[in-house]
Structure formats: structure tokens, C-alpha cells
Amino acid sequence: MAGECVPEGRDLKEMGEEELWELINDNRHRISLGVRPCILIPYLRQARVLTELDEDEIVSCHNLTNRSMRTSYMLDLLRTQGRNGAVALLESLMIHYPTLYTQVTGRKPSTEPSRFSGLIKYSELTEYLIRAVTGMQKELQEARCEASRMSTRCASLESDIRQLMGQEETSRRLQSENERMRRHLCSLQHEVTKLKDEKCDVYMRYTAAIEEKTAVGMRLHDLNLQVYQLQTELQKTQTENEFQKRRSLRCVPHTERPPLQQEVRSLPCQQVKVEKLDPARQDILAQDLAEAIDSQVELAEHLRCYREENEKLHTEKQGLLDQKECLSLQVQQLTLDCNMHQQKNTVIQNQMRELQAERDQAYLSRDEAQAMIARVLAEKDTLRCQLMEVQERVFSLQTKHSPIEQLPTCDDMDWGSPSSSCEDSECPSRPRLRRMDALNPMSPISCHPESEDAVASSVRSRNAEPPGPESLRRREEALYADSSLETADTDSLLEDFVFLPDMGSEDKQTPRLSSSNGSNTDSVSRTSAPPFLMRSRQKAIRINGRMLSISFQGEALLSQVAVVGGNKTGVFVHQVTEGSAAHTVGISPGAQIVEVQYEQNQKALRMVLEDSTLEEAMWALGQVTGICHLSLRPRQDEYEALLHQLQSNVTSTGDSFYVRVNMSVPAGPNGTLAVSCNDILHVTNTRPAGTEDSWHASQVHPCQLLDLQSGTVPNYYRAQRLLIRAIEDMSFQKKKSQKFWRSASQNKEKAVRIVSTGRQGRNPLWVSVEEEKTKSTDAGDTAAAKSCVSLMPYTLVTPHYPPICRPVLLLPTVLGRTLNKKLAGWQGFQLCEPEVLSSSEQAAILQRSEILEECEQGRNCCYTLQGVVKVMKKGIHCVLPLGLDCVRRLHRAEIFPIIIFIGQSARSARKLRSKLQRQGQSEEQLLACSRSEEPLLDKLPCLYHSVAPDSWCDQASLLTRLRTIIWEEQKKIVWVEPDLW
Incomplete structure (x- = not known):
């Protein structure tokens, strides 16, 4: 009844492949949960949309752990069969799962499933159904046998369960007994712990008593030592007293001895009397003796303190000696490293000097060859002009002195040798000279000696003997080669330059740009060169592929042009001040600045900005004074894409590079980012708004190329100063003991990482300022200037x-x-x-x-x-x-x-x-x-x-x-x- 309530859906014949599979995919979850693949596979194989290999893969694949996964995989395999797979699936659902078929298609199941698909004939379907019913009967019989076996198995399992329940009861009793024994054991362990604590307290008291006894023994030993020292000093004093007494007795004259002896004998009696008569004197003497004893004890205590200080100083001395030995070993190692690096730098510098010398020689040879070629061409043109003038004069003289009817005798003359006519008149035996292939003087061209053919004929007739055909052919080829070479040289010189109007007086010290093929054409500008080879202006554009070289007055260049971009996108001209020299020569927004050349202190400098950051580009353009030469490349599409990103706040500049930090920088005000040594930073802006010596950077996730916390960090030059200051602080810090230094070095994180580079291996983090080589430049100075070493607070890194x-x-x-x-x-x-x-x-x-x-x-x-x-x-x-x-x-x-x-x-x-x-x-x-x-x-x-x-x-x-x-x-x-x- 449920199927009759479903509204009639669209006919499957009218539906295409995509509509059928969209219908199946909408009900994929329902099909995966309600269908068993083993039931549908026989029909699908009969319809030839699944193979035996597909059936084995669906049924026995270990990755398909449940029925839903196997059904989904079967649907994926049917999807590869297109419309046939979809139709066969729906027909199998109509046969085995009619309710599900109605829910999926919205149609009642038909008694003839092949009527709309044509996949299986009706007779074949009947045979298939018979086989299917037979198979199902076999499966039912097997299921019944399996049910009987399972019932037998269930009875045996019930008996096992009863036995296990008895065992569980026994185990429960044993567990309760075990718990009781465990509690008793815990109580015993608690008592043992108490006894151990008491024993520990007794042991501690015993140890304290032993330590106290040891301290008392040490104190007694010190007192006995002091008493011994005092007894020794007393004996020494008594000995000295006896010696002084005997000496005094020897020194006293014999006349005075009896009275003194009498006085000495009377002193004890007087002392006895005094002691008897004056008890206060006795108290005073006893007090003096006690004070003397106290002072001796105090001196002994001071002596012991001094000895302890002496031992401590001796220990510190030994530690300082060990530290000195370690430092000496480090100094030796650093000395060896320094010597190795010095040797390496010396070898590299020597090679650089040799390369520079070879380059200078090559440049000099090239300049000399070009100058010689230009001079030869100029002399050749001058000689040709002179030859044409001489020929014109010869023709005019012949016209004046010879009538028109005598012109055929001119055929016997050699215009290159005027004395040949005299020789012919003096030697009549000699055969008359004839120019066999020369121009016929009776032709009309001979009447016009200024014509181009006449000039060519005059150039060809230079020998006394008449030239043969082979000679004439070679002369024509040589003349054609000379003319073509001249034309090619002229065209090659002219096609490199497009002259612009002169915007001011020329600067004679301004170096000319080299041509696109690398040749130096300065030597061509000589007084002997023809007019078409001389440059009347220096402000010219040289076309080299898609790159333009523009020369103009670049004073205060940053006030004439504004730039945007960075190392990722390139540096582009953004705005041009109207009326400035840059605007006059035709610089417009959207051109990428590839290279800038200018002169400073009578040196031609060149800086490449093709992959420089915005900070470097602005610094380089700010260095320009006087005439400059900009190499531009038009890239309007990239420039507009960059402007779109800047306007939509997707990025702030065109800078993007990753650096490794070689120093620790603490957090500061205004969003300064705290970084540690060996951190990786993603720098996205080298000229953030409001700061001139900072970069905007972000910390990078260690496992993914993602930006984390962002902020400002010192730029390269300020960070370099901070690095030098940190190294100075570490070098001049207060020395501590070896033990404390070692413990501090183990606990303290690395503060700096010393990384240096030479200028011959250019650091990509600064602009390359290259000096154009001139004849007056000293090769030794250049090599010395380029062999410096610089500390690097940041180093460029690339992810892998x-x-x-x-x-x-x-x-x-x-x-x-x-x-x-x-x-x-x-x-x-x-x-x-x-x-x-x-x-x-x-x-x-x-x-x-x-x-x-x-x-x-x-x-x-x-x-x-x-x-x-x-x-x-x-x-x-x-x-x-x-x-x-x-x-x-x-x-x-x-x-x-x-x-x-x-x-x-x-x-x-x-x-x-x-x-x-x-x-x-x-x-x-x-x-x-x-x-x-x-x-x-x-x-x-x-x-x-x-x-x-x-x-x-x-x-x-x-x-x-x-x-x-x-x-x-x-x-x-x-x-x-x-x-x-």
C-alpha cells in the first residue's frame, strides 16, 4: 500500500545518464543502508555491467569492512558504466527491493524490467530468476543446517556458562579474601613506613650528633694548636728574656753588680710584700693576663680566617688557570680558522684581479678594434669622396680639351695612371691598350660622368692591362661586399638610436650607454667620422627587445617619479610629475624599472633593480644626481594587477621574501615583534607607513607556509648596528668564574649567530652597486673595495x-x-x-x-x-x-x-x-x-x-x-x- 501512495515519477526512458545518476546519488545513503551487494551482483553480472573480478573485489576486499562500504563501492563501479550501470541498478532494485525502488524512482515496480533498458532479454531474465530461486533454496537449506548447528552450539555454550558462573563465584570469594589480605598488607606497609620514618629521624639525629662531635673535635684541635703555639711563643719569650738578662748582667760593670744583685734578691721579697700589701695590683695583673689570652684567641681566629681565604683564593686561581687553558685552545683554533680564511680570500682576490685584468684587456682590445674600424670606415668614405671629385675634374678637363667626336680615344686611357698616354706615343711598337669590357664611351652614359654608373666604371678601371671577365667578376663582388658592409654598418648604428628633442645643454662628462649588443660606440664620435655616425644629442632611447634605455636629467629623481612594487612583483613607475624631465622624455606609469645608471664622483655606477625590494629601489633612486639612464620594461598588466591588490588591501607592497634571523631582538613599543636567533620571518613590507628603519614581518609556522604573529622588526641596516652592539657587549662583559660561566652558557639561549659574507658573493639583501670599469680605474683599489666582509643580521632562505x-x-x-x-x-x-x-x-x-x-x-x-x-x-x-x-x-x-x-x-x-x-x-x-x-x-x-x-x-x-x-x-x-x- 505504501508503494501505491507514492506519486508516479518521470519515465526512466526519458532520463539521461546524468539525471539517472543524480537520482541515485540523492538516495545513495538509503541504498547503502538497505541493499546487500551479494543479492544484486548476480543480476548485475547478467546485465554485463560487473565482471567476476569486480565481484571478488566487492565481496572479499579487506578495506571494505561493512556492508554499507561494499554497497558504496559497488555504486562507484557502476558509475563507470554510465547509463547502463544506472539502469541495471534500478532494475535490480525493482526485482529484489521493490519498496526501495519506489522510494528512489517514485514509480511502481513493473513485471517486465527489461522493457525500458534492453539490457537483458525476457527469456534470459526468466532463466536468471530460476537460477536465482534455486540458489536461494540452497541458501535456505544451508541456513537451516547452520541454525541446527548453532542451536547445538548454543546448548554447549549454556553448559559452559553455568560452569563459568560457578568459577566466577569461586573467584569472587578468592577476590574478597585477596582484598582482605591486601588491606592487611597495606596496614603492615603503613607500619613499616612509620618505622622507616622513625629510623630515618634517628639516623638524622645520629648524623647531626656525629657532625656536632666532629665540629667539637675540630674546634678542640684548633684550640690545642693555639695552646701549643702560645706555649712555643712563651718559651721563646722566656728564652729571650733569659738571654737579655744574662747579657745585661755581663754588660753591667763589676762595681755595680753587687748592688744590682742585692736589688734582684730583694725584688721577690718586695713583690711578696706588694702582693700582700696591694691586692688591687693583683686584680689588675689578672685582668691584663685575661685580656692577653683573649687577644691571643682573637689573633688565632683571624689566622684561621686568613688561611681559609688563602685556600679559597688558591681554588679560584686554579679555576682561572683552567679557563685560561681553554681560552688559549680556542684562540689557537680561531687563529687557524682565520689563517685558512685569509688564504682563501687571498686566492679569491688574486683570481678576481686576474679576471679584472683580463676583462680590462678585452675591453681595451674591443675599444681599439672599434676605433680602428670607425677610423678605417671614415678614411674610406673620405677617399671615395676625394676620388669622385678627382674623377669629376678629369671628366671636365677631357670635355674642355677634346671634341665630342674624339671621345672614343678616351677608351685607351687609364684614369688611374695619367702618364700612360705619353708612354704609348713614345713606344709605337707596343700594342695599343684596349679596354675590352670597359664602358663604351659613345654610350649616352658617357656624356654624364656624374652618374652612378660612370663612377662605378671609373672605380673598376684601375689597371693598365685590360681586365678579364674573371677579374671583373671579382671586382664586382668586392665592390658589392664593401657597399653592403658599409650599408650594414650604417644601418646597425642608426637602428639602435631614436633621437629625442634636446632638453638642455649637453654634459660632456656624461658617459654614453653601450649598445644593445655590448659594443662601445664612444670611439666612433670622432672629428674624422662622417656626419651620419656622429651623435648630435645624448638624450636617446635605445631599443633592446622589450627594454627601453632612457637618458634624461635625473636631479631629485624621487620628486619626478613615484614608485610602487617590490622584489616579488618588480618596481614600477606609479606617478610622474607633469612638466618634469622624466615626463618630457615620455616615462609613463606601468613601466618596470630594471636598471639605473648614473655618474658620481667621476665614476659611472650601475644598480640593478629587477629583483630589489621597495626600500632598496627608493634608496637607489635617491642616490641619482645629474644625468641618469633608466632601463625600463613595459609591463602594464602586472602593474594593474598590483594596483588592484593594493587598493583591495590584499597586500601593502610588492615585497615578499623569507629571512633567517641571526640575533635576538626583544619586544618593544609600537608593535615591535620579539624574535629569537634562528627564527624564520616572512617580510611583506620594507617601507611600512610611519617608519623608515623597520620592516613589517610575520613569524612562519614551522610545518606549514602560514604567517603567524606579525609586527615590525628592524630593517637590515639598523639590525646590523644592533648586531654589532650585541657583539661588543658580549666581548666586554665582566669575567666570571669558570663554573658559573659554564652553567650560564648551558642555560642561556643563543643570542647571536655570526654570519659574514664577502662582496664578491653578493648578498641578495642589498642593492648591487657596480662600478663601470674605466681606463683610469685602479684595479688594485677596485679589488680592495670589493673584498670587504660584512656581518649579516638576516640571511635569505628558501623553503623546501x-x-x-x-x-x-x-x-x-x-x-x-x-x-x-x-x-x-x-x-x-x-x-x-x-x-x-x-x-x-x-x-x-x-x-x-x-x-x-x-x-x-x-x-x-x-x-x-x-x-x-x-x-x-x-x-x-x-x-x-x-x-x-x-x-x-x-x-x-x-x-x-x-x-x-x-x-x-x-x-x-x-x-x-x-x-x-x-x-x-x-x-x-x-x-x-x-x-x-x-x-x-x-x-x-x-x-x-x-x-x-x-x-x-x-x-x-x-x-x-x-x-x-x-x-x-x-x-x-x-x-x-x-x-x-
Whole structure:
């Protein structure tokens, strides 16, 4: 009844392929939930829209875990069959799922499903239905057998359940007993804990008593020592007193001795009397004795303090000596590095000087050749003009002195040798000269010697002997070649220039632009050159492809033109001041500024702005004074696209580049971004509004090319000053003890990264100011000016996305040899094995620069690039048992390893003592290797990950942490710097 209530839908014959599949896709969820593929597949195979392979894939594919997924996959396979697949599906639904068919199509099921599709004949359908019914009966019988087996299985499972319930009751009783025993055990453990605490308190009191006893013993020892010292001093004093007494007795005259002896004998008696008679004197003496004893005790205490201070000073002295030794080793290493770099710079400078000398010689030779060519052409033209004048005079003289009827005798003359007629008259025996192929003087052309043919004939007749046909042919070819060469030279000189009106007086010191093919045409402008080779004006446009070179008065150039853009889009002329020199010569908005040339301090300078930032372009244009030469390229479409982005606030400028920060900058006012050393920044504006020495930049997500927190950072030149100031502060900071310095260096993050570059390897972050080479320029000064070194607060980086597992390089090298095999034993890692090569193979691989490092095992045993690639193709990480030298070789092959540096301290080295001893290494070697390789990490063109020495406790935890780091580093973007040297 439900099917009768459904309104009649559109006839399926009238529906196209897309409409049928749109109808099925609208009810895809309903079909996936209500249809079993195994029921529909026999009909679909009968309709030849599914094959046996498709049936196996739908039924037995492990990825299709439930019925809905198998039904959806079947629909996808039918979709590839087009209209036949859709019709066969609907017919199968009409046969096996009529209700679902009505819900999908809105039509009642028909008794003849093939009447609208034509896929299956009616007889074939009957046969198919018979087979289907037979199959279903077999399935029903099998289902009944399966039900009987399941009932038997159910009875056995019920008996098992009863047994399990009995076992569960027993287990419950045992569990309650276990809980009771556990509570009793907890109470006993609590009492044991109390006893342990009491024992610990007693032990602490006992330890305190022992320490107190030790302190009392030490105090008693000090007092006994002081008493001994006082007794020694007292004995010494008594000895000195006795000596002085004997000396005084010897020095006293014999006459005075008896009275003195009597006085000495009487002193004890008097002292006894005084003591008896004066008790106050006795108290005073006792008080003096007590004060003397106190003063001695105080002096002994001072002496002990001084000894402790002496020991402390001795300890500090020893620490300073150790620090001095470390610094001396560093000084020696830096000295060796400095010497190596000096030698390298010397070699590079010598090569640059040789190249400059060769270039100067080539320029000089080119100038001389061009000057000679121009001089020869000019002399040739002058001689031709003189020849034409002489010929005109000859013709005029012949016309005056010879009548018209005697003109045929002129055929016997050689105009190039006037004395030939005299020789003929004096030697009648000689045959008469005849010009066989010369021009007939009776022709009408001979009456017009100024004509072009007459001039040509006069040029051809230069020999006394009559020329033959071959000679005439060669002369005609030579004359034609000369004329064509002259025409070509003239055309090549003229087609490079389009003259503009002169806007002012010419500057004689302004250098002329070279032609488009690189030749210097300054030497052509000589007084001997013909008029058409001389330049009457210097303000000209040279056409070179799509680039225009315009010369004009560029004083205060930024007031004449305004520019927009940057390194990503190019620097374009945005506005031109009306009435200015730039407007007069035809500069218009939409032209990209490719290059600017001008003269400063009698030197011709050239700056390329094709890929410069907006900040660099404005600085370069601000340096122009006097005549300048702009190279422009019309790019109106790109300029309009940039204006549209600027107006819609999609971007603020045309700048976009990524840099690696080589210093730490704290956060400041006005939205200054806080950055740390080795951070990656995306610079999007080098001239933000309101600031002149800042850039607008954003921090970059480590795993995706997304901008995070944004703000302003110091521009390149201000950051360079901050970097120099930071280095000065670090150099002149107060010296501390070795122990404190080491602990501070371990906890403190890296503040700066020293990166320098020479001018011969141009830094892309500043404008290239190239000096045009002249004859008066000293090659030594030029080389000295270009060999300077500059500290770089930012370095340009480019992102790379490694598609497969990256190799792993563990540092320091001594520790890497210990951990490489352990790490390679884990799943997903494999150690790079060396290869044994023949001499020819090694030479070929060495020529291709594919040897990463030579092995110590043998002469022809080495680690190659193919070995690393072979492991990477397996989809696993290749563990590199190599040093830092292999990083740049891998980068040249577009392979970017994961570099992990494990920081070391004396405490962490002790944890690996046993592992190092197995490798024949010691703790001192590990610490020395760590100290020597850590400074080299900053010279790498890529980032590395550093592991703190206190972040792991043993080798197992270190390996676990390394796996986590490798997994994190694999997801990150690899930022690579260009080679600066």
C-alpha cells in the first residue's frame, strides 16, 4: 500500500545518464543502508555491467569492512558504466527491493524490467530468476543446517556458562579474601613506613650528633694548636728574656753588680710584700693576663680566617688557570680558522684581479678594434669622396680639351695612371691598350660622368692591362661586399638610436650607454667620422627587445617619479610629475624599472633593480644626481594587477621574501615583534607607513607556509648596528668564574649567530652597486673595495619540502658513532653502509661529486650518495655515520638531512662512560669533540635541533627522545640559505 501512495515519477526512458545518476546519488545513503551487494551482483553480472573480478573485489576486499562500504563501492563501479550501470541498478532494485525502488524512482515496480533498458532479454531474465530461486533454496537449506548447528552450539555454550558462573563465584570469594589480605598488607606497609620514618629521624639525629662531635673535635684541635703555639711563643719569650738578662748582667760593670744583685734578691721579697700589701695590683695583673689570652684567641681566629681565604683564593686561581687553558685552545683554533680564511680570500682576490685584468684587456682590445674600424670606415668614405671629385675634374678637363667626336680615344686611357698616354706615343711598337669590357664611351652614359654608373666604371678601371671577365667578376663582388658592409654598418648604428628633442645643454662628462649588443660606440664620435655616425644629442632611447634605455636629467629623481612594487612583483613607475624631465622624455606609469645608471664622483655606477625590494629601489633612486639612464620594461598588466591588490588591501607592497634571523631582538613599543636567533620571518613590507628603519614581518609556522604573529622588526641596516652592539657587549662583559660561566652558557639561549659574507658573493639583501670599469680605474683599489666582509643580521632562505624520509645526522661525531647502531636497530631506521668501489668507479663518482666521505677501512671504501638514496627509496630514515662536511654535498643533491646536536657537559658525559669505553673513547674526547663541532653548526646553511644535556638520564631515554625529535623534524619545512662565499 505504501508503494501505491507514492506519486508516479518521470519515465526512466526519458532520463539521461546524468539525471539517472543524480537520482541515485540523492538516495545513495538509503541504498547503502538497505541493499546487500551479494543479492544484486548476480543480476548485475547478467546485465554485463560487473565482471567476476569486480565481484571478488566487492565481496572479499579487506578495506571494505561493512556492508554499507561494499554497497558504496559497488555504486562507484557502476558509475563507470554510465547509463547502463544506472539502469541495471534500478532494475535490480525493482526485482529484489521493490519498496526501495519506489522510494528512489517514485514509480511502481513493473513485471517486465527489461522493457525500458534492453539490457537483458525476457527469456534470459526468466532463466536468471530460476537460477536465482534455486540458489536461494540452497541458501535456505544451508541456513537451516547452520541454525541446527548453532542451536547445538548454543546448548554447549549454556553448559559452559553455568560452569563459568560457578568459577566466577569461586573467584569472587578468592577476590574478597585477596582484598582482605591486601588491606592487611597495606596496614603492615603503613607500619613499616612509620618505622622507616622513625629510623630515618634517628639516623638524622645520629648524623647531626656525629657532625656536632666532629665540629667539637675540630674546634678542640684548633684550640690545642693555639695552646701549643702560645706555649712555643712563651718559651721563646722566656728564652729571650733569659738571654737579655744574662747579657745585661755581663754588660753591667763589676762595681755595680753587687748592688744590682742585692736589688734582684730583694725584688721577690718586695713583690711578696706588694702582693700582700696591694691586692688591687693583683686584680689588675689578672685582668691584663685575661685580656692577653683573649687577644691571643682573637689573633688565632683571624689566622684561621686568613688561611681559609688563602685556600679559597688558591681554588679560584686554579679555576682561572683552567679557563685560561681553554681560552688559549680556542684562540689557537680561531687563529687557524682565520689563517685558512685569509688564504682563501687571498686566492679569491688574486683570481678576481686576474679576471679584472683580463676583462680590462678585452675591453681595451674591443675599444681599439672599434676605433680602428670607425677610423678605417671614415678614411674610406673620405677617399671615395676625394676620388669622385678627382674623377669629376678629369671628366671636365677631357670635355674642355677634346671634341665630342674624339671621345672614343678616351677608351685607351687609364684614369688611374695619367702618364700612360705619353708612354704609348713614345713606344709605337707596343700594342695599343684596349679596354675590352670597359664602358663604351659613345654610350649616352658617357656624356654624364656624374652618374652612378660612370663612377662605378671609373672605380673598376684601375689597371693598365685590360681586365678579364674573371677579374671583373671579382671586382664586382668586392665592390658589392664593401657597399653592403658599409650599408650594414650604417644601418646597425642608426637602428639602435631614436633621437629625442634636446632638453638642455649637453654634459660632456656624461658617459654614453653601450649598445644593445655590448659594443662601445664612444670611439666612433670622432672629428674624422662622417656626419651620419656622429651623435648630435645624448638624450636617446635605445631599443633592446622589450627594454627601453632612457637618458634624461635625473636631479631629485624621487620628486619626478613615484614608485610602487617590490622584489616579488618588480618596481614600477606609479606617478610622474607633469612638466618634469622624466615626463618630457615620455616615462609613463606601468613601466618596470630594471636598471639605473648614473655618474658620481667621476665614476659611472650601475644598480640593478629587477629583483630589489621597495626600500632598496627608493634608496637607489635617491642616490641619482645629474644625468641618469633608466632601463625600463613595459609591463602594464602586472602593474594593474598590483594596483588592484593594493587598493583591495590584499597586500601593502610588492615585497615578499623569507629571512633567517641571526640575533635576538626583544619586544618593544609600537608593535615591535620579539624574535629569537634562528627564527624564520616572512617580510611583506620594507617601507611600512610611519617608519623608515623597520620592516613589517610575520613569524612562519614551522610545518606549514602560514604567517603567524606579525609586527615590525628592524630593517637590515639598523639590525646590523644592533648586531654589532650585541657583539661588543658580549666581548666586554665582566669575567666570571669558570663554573658559573659554564652553567650560564648551558642555560642561556643563543643570542647571536655570526654570519659574514664577502662582496664578491653578493648578498641578495642589498642593492648591487657596480662600478663601470674605466681606463683610469685602479684595479688594485677596485679589488680592495670589493673584498670587504660584512656581518649579516638576516640571511635569505628558501623553503623546501622533502617528499620522503630525511636522513639523520647525530652530533657530536664521537657520540654519534655510539648511538647510530642503536638507532638503526629500531623500526624505520637503517644505517648507511660504505661501498667498495674499483678505481675507475671511484674516479667516475668523484668526478660527479657523489662521494660523501671516505671510509677508514680501505682506500676504495667510501660512503656515496647512491647509498643514501637507496635507503631513502625504501621509505625509511638513513642514519649517517658521517661528519658535518657531508651536509653541503647532500644539499647539492636536494637531500636535506635532520641534524641533531646533543649538548654535552661533564655530568652527561659520565652517564655514557661505559658506552664510550667500548668504542675506545673517553669522556675528555667527547667533550673536546662537542666543543669543536658546536661553533661549526652556525655555519651550516640550514637549521638544526639541539638537545640539552640535562634533558635525558640514560641511553634508553636519549634514544626515545631522539625518535620524538626526528618525528617532529620530519614534519617541518626545511629552510636553506644560499652559499654566501
